[in-house]
Amino acid sequence: xxxxxxxxxxxxxxxxxxxxxxxxxxxxxxxxxxxxxxxxxxxxxxxxxxxxxxxxxxxxxxxxxxxxxxxxxxxxxxxx
Numbered sequence: 001x002x003x004x005x006x007x008x009x010x011x012x013x014x015x016x017x018x019x020x021x022x023x024x025x026x027x028x029x030x031x032x033x034x035x036x037x038x039x040x041x042x043x044x045x046x047x048x049x050x051x052x053x054x055x056x057x058x059x060x061x062x063x064x065x066x067x068x069x070x071x072x073x074x075x076x077x078x079x080x
Contacts, residue, residue: 005043
């Protein structure tokens with residue numbers, strides 16, 4: 001199995017989040033940590049990013065099931 005390494009821009013595009021969110025969430029333990037492959041070079045394992053995305057999807061499905069709703073693309077309803 002080959003372990004593909006992703007650059008920050010690739011991670012951002014893949015997840016639909018900004019660079020500052022990647023760094024902040026990584027520091028807070030809410031996102032996969034990068035590996036350092038040089039003094040100023042960091043990369044993320046594609047497999048870890050995909051696993052993080054799968055967990056977010058599963059979490060969303062669990063919340064929807066708990067609330068008795070399907071997993072559609074409708075926005076969550078918040079009380080006014």
